[in-house]
Amino acid sequence: MRPSRIFILFIIALTVLLDAYTSAEQDNDQEFTRVILTKRQNNNVQTFQEFIKRNFAYIDKKYQRLKKRQSPTSIIPLTDEISLKNDVGYYGPITIGNQNFTVTFDTGSLDLWIPDSSCTSCGNHNKFDPSKSSTFQSSTDSFTLSYGLTTNQSVNGFKAKDTVIFGGITITQQTFGLATNDPFSDLAEDGIIGLGPKNVAGFKDNGVMQNIKAQKKLSNNIIGFHLGRKKSNSNDVSFMTLGGIDQTAVTGSVEYNNANVSIGLWIILLTDAKVDGNSVDAPPTPSIVDTGTTLVYGPSSVVGAIHSRIPGSKTISQDSQEYWVIPCNTKSVVSLSFNGGSYNIDPAELVMLPNVEGTLCLSGIQSNPEGFWLLGDVFLSSVYSVFDFDNNRVGFAQTKIMSSPNNVISNGVKISPPVFWKTFVFTLIMIFIYFY
Numbered sequence: 293m294r295p296s297r298i299f300i301l302f303i304i305a306l307t308v309l310l311d312a313y314t315s316a317e318q319d320n321d322q323e324f325t326r327v328i329l330t331k332r333q334n335n336n337v338q339t340f341q342e343f344i345k346r347n348f349a350y351i352d353k354k355y356q357r358l359k360k361r362q363s364p365t366s367i368i369p370l371t372d373e374i375s376l377k378n379d380v381g382y383y384g385p386i387t388i389g390n391q392n393f394t395v396t397f398d399t400g401s402l403d404l405w406i407p408d409s410s411c412t413s414c415g416n417h418n419k420f421d422p423s424k425s426s427t428f429q430s431s432t433d434s435f436t437l438s439y440g441l442t443t444n445q446s447v448n449g450f451k452a453k454d455t456v457i458f459g460g461i462t463i464t465q466q467t468f469g470l471a472t473n474d475p476f477s478d479l480a481e482d483g484i485i486g487l488g489p490k491n492v493a494g495f496k497d498n499g500v501m502q503n504i505k506a507q508k509k510l511s512n513n514i515i516g517f518h519l520g521r522k523k524s525n526s527n528d529v530s531f532m533t534l535g536g537i538d539q540t541a542v543t544g545s546v547e548y549n550n551a552n553v554s555i556g557l558w559i560i561l562l563t564d565a566k567v568d569g570n571s572v573d574a575p576p577t578p579s580i581v582d583t584g585t586t587l588v589y590g591p592s593s594v595v596g597a598i599h600s601r602i603p604g605s606k607t608i609s610q611d612s613q614e615y616w617v618i619p620c621n622t623k624s625v626v627s628l629s630f631n632g633g634s635y636n637i638d639p640a641e642l643v644m645l646p647n648v649e650g651t652l653c654l655s656g657i658q659s660n661p662e663g664f665w666l667l668g669d670v671f672l673s674s675v676y677s678v679f680d681f682d683n684n685r686v687g688f689a690q691t692k693i694m695s696s697p698n699n700v701i702s703n704g705v706k707i708s709p710p711v712f713w714k715t716f717v718f719t720l721i722m723i724f725i726y727f728y
Contacts, residue, residue, distance in 0.1 A: 323511070324536025325459045382519065382530070382583060383481035387457035388468060389425025393418050393482040397532065399679055400582030401486035402556050403437065403494040404456075405469030408449055415477030420470055422452070427464075429453040435469050437494060447471045451495060458485075458500050459534040461509045467497035487515065487583075489553035489684060501681050510535045513681040517583055518691055519673040523640035529694045542676045542689035547633040552578070553684050560686050562665050564629035565594055567601035579665030581677065581686050587644070588628075588637075588670045589660035598626060598657060608649060616655040617648050626657065628671060635688055638674045 383396045386404075393406045407414040409421045422428045433451040449471040456466040471483065491499050498506060505513040518541045520528035531538075537546060549560040562579040565572050574594040590598075595616065599605040604619040618624075626637045637656075644654040656670035678687035 324516075324538065325461075325534045326531055326538055382517070382532070384532070386485060388420060388466075389422070389428050389454040391418070391420055391424060393420075394480065395483045395485040396481050396584060397487060398484055398582070398584030399487045399558055400580065400584045401484060401494075402488040402491045402499055403435075403469060404466070404483070404485045404500055405435075405437065405447060405449065405471050406483035407474050408470035408472050411449075411472050411474055413477060414471070414474040417474060417477060417482045425454055427455045429465075435495060437469070446473075447475065448473050451497075456500060458504070459532075461504060461534070463500060463503045463507060463509065466500060466503055467495055469495065484584075487679065488556045489551065489558055489679070489681060490556050492554075492556040505681055512536055514678055515681075516676060516678045517672065518676050518694060519583075519669055521638050521641055521673050521693065523643070524638050525693045531694075537678060538676075541692055541694055543692055544689055546676070546678055546687040546689045547630075548678075548680070548683075548685045548687040549630045551581075551684050551686050558582075558679060558686050560630060562590075562628060562630055562667075564634070565590070565598055566627040566629065566634065567598055568625055569627070570601065572597035572601065577663070577665055579667050581667050581672070581679075583669065583672060583677075585666055585668030586656075586670065587666075587668050588657045589666040589668075590657065591663045591665070592659040592661060595657055595659045599655065602626075602655075604652070605655065606652070614659075616658060617652040618643065618655045620646060620651055620653040628667070630688070633688065635671075635675050635690055637671055641670050641673050644670075 383394045386393055386395050388406060395404065395406065407417045407419045409419045411417075411419055422430065429452060431451045431453070434449070435451055436446055436448050438446045447469070449469050451467055452470055453465050453467050456463045456468070469483075486494070486499055487501055488499065491497060491502065501513065501515070504510055512535055514535065514537070516533040516537050518529075518531050518533075518538065520530035522528060531541075552559040558581040559578050560581065561576050562574070563576050565574040572594060574591075574597070577591060577594075589595075599607075599616050599618070602618050602622060602624040604622070605616060607614040608617055609615075620643055622643065623639050624642075625639060626642060627634045628637070629635075642656045644656050646653050648654050660666060674691065675688040676691040678689075680687065
């Protein structure tokens, strides 16, 4: 029996609806490169005193320019470790001038640098040799980047240009720094790649993602991070996606928040915080999303309200400052809310340094006297985070445990989304038209 014209029209309409749906959910149709991240804890764990001192000094220096703006009268296989002596950093491979390096992937900074061949303080780090690159372009422009851990924690050198391969994508004429001194020679990674939204400080040249966009290398200029929750599941795989979103890693859809990128940082509005589902009435406050920072920092009053609802938490004093500690076995669930949704922090990720005082551990949420939020990996490990360079926005989705290595494709392999339903419906239409 021949199908009726009405039935064929129904099938065509169904195809149109499916196409409209998938267009609305365009993230599902993005081709992307997925790269494995391997988490490695630092074996040289500092004392509580050293951890606190270094963390706050690093954050203070890293966001000094934001403080000045706020007070006019006064955040590829990657491996995470204690970066810049302290913070967890996710590092992975990059090729510059046909030479291979590893760099920390940092959404809270702006520039790319690696050691120069003339560096005598770079230890066993890979060093760039200009004579091995036919595309190298030298420069007399010097640079200094300060990280604020001690008076000696600055990287100095000169700028240059060369061809860079990042996540399988080739970028030409990329500005980068060649460090002639390296205060981080004991770390595994060779340098840092800044993944901020625009470069208004430091080199003030296009960063890698800005050049990927300018050179039209991707259809969608976005990056996504799934940072494995090793404390909850030691097999949880970490990875980054370039050019699209890995829908197998998320629960629900990615919800976006418009970002203020005027000072070169991913700044979105945090609208509330909750403990076990109960709001602490946090006022809307700017928050920086930074993969290069470990902890979460927030306004003192809100951080205090959060901990007041975590049984057994209290403050302890160190160097005339107070820090929050929580029971090492806490089950309290802290949630952070944005215009696009509310996201739970895995309680295991909230527990930092063990046994700071008896059965109390350092809390992953600490006070920021400057009053803005800084969202580091304590929060980001519980979400899939997306940084959209096309639309200046940051997206989150609650993330899944990704415990099977078979679900992850290694470096530089592009993954296309399934098109089963479109193909299936289209085939049906062709069959019916043929027999009609």
